[in-house]
Amino acid sequence: MRGTLLYGPRDVRVEERPDPKIVEPTDAILRISTTCVCGSDLWPYRGIEPITGPTPMGHEYVGIVEEVGSSVKTIKPGQFVIGSFFASDNTCPICQAGYQSRCIHSQLIGALGAQAQWLRVPLADGTLVATPDIPSDDLIPSLLAASDVLGTGWFGAVAANVGPGKTAVVIGDGAVGLLAVLASKQLGAERIVAISRHAKRQQLAREFGATDIVTERGEAGVEKIKELTDGLGAHSVIEAVGTQESMLQAIRSTRPGGYVGYVGVSHDVKLDGQELFFSEVHLHGGPAPVRRFLPDLIDRIWKGQIHPGKVFDLELPLEQVAEGYRAMDERRAIKALLRP
Amino acid sequence: MRGTLLYGPRDVRVEERPDPKIVEPTDAILRISTTCVCGSDLWPYRGIEPITGPTPMGHEYVGIVEEVGSSVKTIKPGQFVIGSFFASDNTCPICQAGYQSRCIHSQLIGALGAQAQWLRVPLADGTLVATPDIPSDDLIPSLLAASDVLGTGWFGAVAANVGPGKTAVVIGDGAVGLLAVLASKQLGAERIVAISRHAKRQQLAREFGATDIVTERGEAGVEKIKELTDGLGAHSVIEAVGTQESMLQAIRSTRPGGYVGYVGVSHDVKLDGQELFFSEVHLHGGPAPVRRFLPDLIDRIWKGQIHPGKVFDLELPLEQVAEGYRAMDERRAIKALLRP
Missing domain, CATH: 3.90.180.10 (Medium-chain alcohol dehydrogenases, catalytic domain)
Incomplete structure (x- = not known):
């Protein structure tokens, strides 16, 4: 063959x-x-x-x-x-x-x-x-x-506890991230923020249910999410990249008691225990x-x-x-x- | 005053x-x-x-x-x-x-x-x-x-999703760990394993509901928990120390899809993203x-x-x-x- x-x-x-x-x-x-x-x-x-x-x-x-x-x-x-x-x-x-x-x-x-x-x-x-x-x-x-990719984005959204009344943020505009937007919509999120700088992907994110597009990354991206959420951070953040920057952006964009679902295959990530402890987020992910x-x-x-x-x-x-x-x-x- | x-x-x-x-x-x-x-x-x-x-x-x-x-x-x-x-x-x-x-x-x-x-x-x-x-x-x-200490141990057990039919492991035999044993008992855990080498604390852990005492730490402690759980790891692990060794022992003692509740104030902890990703555990904790x-x-x-x-x-x-x-x-x- x-x-x-x-x-x-x-x-x-x-x-x-x-x-x-x-x-x-x-x-x-x-x-x-x-x-x-x-x-x-x-x-x-x-x-x-x-x-x-x-x-x-x-x-x-x-x-x-x-x-x-x-x-x-x-x-x-x-x-x-x-x-x-x-x-x-x-x-x-x-x-x-x-x-x-x-x-x-x-x-x-x-x-x-x-x-x-x-x-x-x-x-x-x-x-x-x-x-x-x-x-x-x-x-x-x-x-x-x-x-x-659909099942992985879905798992990310489930791990991030997406549901009615929630603000979900999706970090990563690859197929998994875009389908995490779709999953968040299906799971009833009230507001879905896609992080993307790419016009075609932004467009598809909107088709899949994104209500907001944020182009900033890293700390600027975190600040933007805080602005959109009364300074609290999102209830649910889906990480679909797998780098140190995206993982920290995910954790820091999440409110205390909120959920990070991470499905980007982790590559260079090292998490500081003290930051994680005081972030008070739920962290769950892995191979979907x-x-x-x-x-x-x-x-x-x-x-x-x-x-x-x-x-x-x-x-x-x-x-x-x-x-x-x-x-x-x-x-x-x-x-x-x-x-x- | x-x-x-x-x-x-x-x-x-x-x-x-x-x-x-x-x-x-x-x-x-x-x-x-x-x-x-x-x-x-x-x-x-x-x-x-x-x-x-x-x-x-x-x-x-x-x-x-x-x-x-x-x-x-x-x-x-x-x-x-x-x-x-x-x-x-x-x-x-x-x-x-x-x-x-x-x-x-x-x-x-x-x-x-x-x-x-x-x-x-x-x-x-x-x-x-x-x-x-x-x-x-x-x-x-x-x-x-x-x-x-009771509220913190309780939060650890809740974060670790302790409940009926579950095997819970408590790492740390200080007051918080001992009261996480008590909390696990109250929350209905079927089996409660306390990690302790200290006779008086082992005794109190048993009074509070521990069904098993494990004295091994680190990798030997992980192996012992695997032995007790058909090689799978525990459903719920409560980390009540806050060191790199105890945090890794907690993550590695937990089965895929299981829950780590960590309440030991994190001091020297650095978590490798790839290990965490493939561990597929839920991680939640922080100041109770x-x-x-x-x-x-x-x-x-x-x-x-x-x-x-x-x-x-x-x-x-x-x-x-x-x-x-x-x-x-x-x-x-x-x-x-x-x-x-």
């Missing part, structure tokens, strides 16, 4: 790779319908996360089940399914508490490489969620978004347990209540994956959808 | 100080019935928190209202009252959300010095809670404990909003449901305050009660 490998900084290629086969009886093999490039793929692409050799890429996927292992019970060949970036059994105590991203049997889909024609998905019954029927083409980008939210998100997409697929502003054949990475790296595209 | 001043490391004295007077119309003047020495008083006593000159000490108090300012409405002379270490208006949006320790008008009681015969309490209507009647002597130590819990805590004490005053294992006249500090510094006493 054709699949994507990262060879080194800014060197990503589509090559012939071995067709995946059932390895464990709990596996399923998917024919990938669409896949995409994630903001987190840019960390190794930029050389910030080193790699040791050609590395399969991609962890977002929707597709048709082609084959299942002998102990797969609920997932059937022919179903259209969505999974997330962690395979999970969905039965262990951690999964049952809603943290499937930390399932005691979790496996990283990224290591298998979803930017490809085919994908082996471990723990298929726990990992995959089937749509009610084969979706029409117009729904597919939104369903693909549910595989990671997207699986927890998938049934609900699929339902909202299926009913046409939400259109998260709008984050895909570039569509390419899989063979042009390198252009997808380049366009996102240069911030020409918010998110690139790939058709194998 | 007689009041306590810290002159420098391990130099604490009782001296003549000016009698407090009503300064703001929202003030009350209390005749202190009992006060005590706090674990957090030991930071400046040991010279770890520097002071710039003779500093009034003490922030825990119960007493009789002697006089109130002209705009005090609910607190009356003659009432027996309890307040906490922050004065708060109890009406601002932050107070109303339950974070009176971060009231927009908060003032530190410690700066006024409660280890004294008299105390001026700002924002009396918001800060003070009256008992149903003048308490009998045997209730007074427990009511005094509610002023800080004791005022939120006072009515409930007073009620439980009044009804004889809880006996938090057991943490006082040394009683001294105020004039011997220096011995109270020494005994706690040397861990000969858990907590010293002072009678002016």
